[in-house]
Amino acid sequence: MSERAGPVVLKLGGSVITRKDQPETVDESKLDAVAATIGEAAVDSLVIVHGGGSFGHPAAAQAGVSLASGTHDTTAISEIHAAMGRLNEAVLDALHEAGVPAVPVRPFSAGYRDESGAVVQPTGAIETMLGEGFVPVLHGDVFTTVDAGATIVSGDELVVSLAASLAAQSVGLCTTVPGVLDEDEDVIPEIERFDAVEGVLSGSDATDVTGGMAGKVRALLDLDTPAQIFDPDGLAAFLGSGAPGTRIDGSSQ
Numbered sequence: 001m002s003e004r005a006g007p008v009v010l011k012l013g014g015s016v017i018t019r020k021d022q023p024e025t026v027d028e029s030k031l032d033a034v035a036a037t038i039g040e041a042a043v044d045s046l047v048i049v050h051g052g053g054s055f056g057h058p059a060a061a062q063a064g065v066s067l068a069s070g071t072h073d074t075t076a077i078s079e080i081h082a083a084m085g086r087l088n089e090a091v092l093d094a095l096h097e098a099g100v101p102a103v104p105v106r107p108f109s110a111g112y113r114d115e116s117g118a119v120v121q122p123t124g125a126i127e128t129m130l131g132e133g134f135v136p137v138l139h140g141d142v143f144t145t146v147d148a149g150a151t152i153v154s155g156d157e158l159v160v161s162l163a164a165s166l167a168a169q170s171v172g173l174c175t176t177v178p179g180v181l182d183e184d185e186d187v188i189p190e191i192e193r194f195d196a197v198e199g200v201l202s203g204s205d206a207t208d209v210t211g212g213m214a215g216k217v218r219a220l221l222d223l224d225t226p227a228q229i230f231d232p233d234g235l236a237a238f239l240g241s242g243a244p245g246t247r248i249d250g251s252s253q
């Protein structure tokens with residue numbers, strides 16, 4: 001019997017669904033547009049992860065928390081998690097409006113970072129949700145961390161963890177740029193090694209505690225499944241099994 005293909009794993013970048021230049025501001029038109037595209041796509045097994053945008057990053061920066069820097073301040077932990085909850089609710093509302101059977105998965109209560117810094121994100125509940133025809137919606141979050149209280153887990157890290165543990169059939173990251181751009185602002189078709197593009201990768205345009213495009217490319221090169229980085233104009237193509245934007249494939253490393 002053929003193995004059932006794993007899900008499509010899709011990241012909605014915080015720079016797409018929020019106005020990263022304004023605190024806790026959803027970009028309603030962009031969010032509704034990507035939700036509509038997802039609702040129109042015929043994808044039978046889909047996991048969505050969204051970023052923190054102007055909800056999570058400012059709250060984390062204010063508390064001095066990042067991928068590597070943790071806190072034991074439970075007020076700060078609760079505030080970051082609550083900010084991400086507000087964004088997760090807005091994303092779920094937009095997906096429901098578009099007819100997507102989305103359900104929330106809150107990483108702070110579902111996983112942790114171990115003593116080596118690796119993300120441990122159990123998938124039993126997520127696999128059961130997929131089996132019931134639901135679309136699990138996770139997000140970058142504050143994340144309990146061995147010997148550091150709580151750090152930040154990025155949506156990109158969750159995408160990598162889920163893609164591996166769920167044997168994703170494809171991985172897509174929808175952000176504000178049509179792909180990873182070279183020094184001439186042209187889309188780089190494929191990236192197989194970080195050092196080949198390090199010079200053109202910088203952080204994000206706004207507050208970002210998880211490394212921006214450089215962090216994204218580095219995380220995706222560790223994946224067994226090639227990933228695509230594209231903007232909302234490429235989303236329909238990606239969900240239709242196309243390969244828009246930049247392909248990140250670290251398998252030859």
Ligand SMILES: Nc1ncnc2c1ncn2[C@@H]1O[C@H](COP(=O)(O)OP(=O)(O)OP(=O)(O)O)[C@@H](O)[C@H]1O
Pocket residue numbers: 012013014015016050051052053155174175176177179180181182200201202203204205208210211212213214216
């Ligand atoms: N070489 C590059 N090509 C394209 N974008 C780049 C490059 N270097 C830096 N960037 C910046 O990276 C940003 C995308 O990274 P960012 O982390 O903001 O994405 P995101 O996933 O949408 O956000 P979040 O991490 O909050 O979910 C682009 O908007 C751009 O400003």
Ligand SMILES: C=C(C)CCOP(=O)(O)O
Pocket residue numbers: 014050051052053056057060080084139140141142152153154155156209210
């Ligand atoms: C900053 C927080 C809480 C989430 C970070 O997730 P990302 O925006 O996907 O990097």
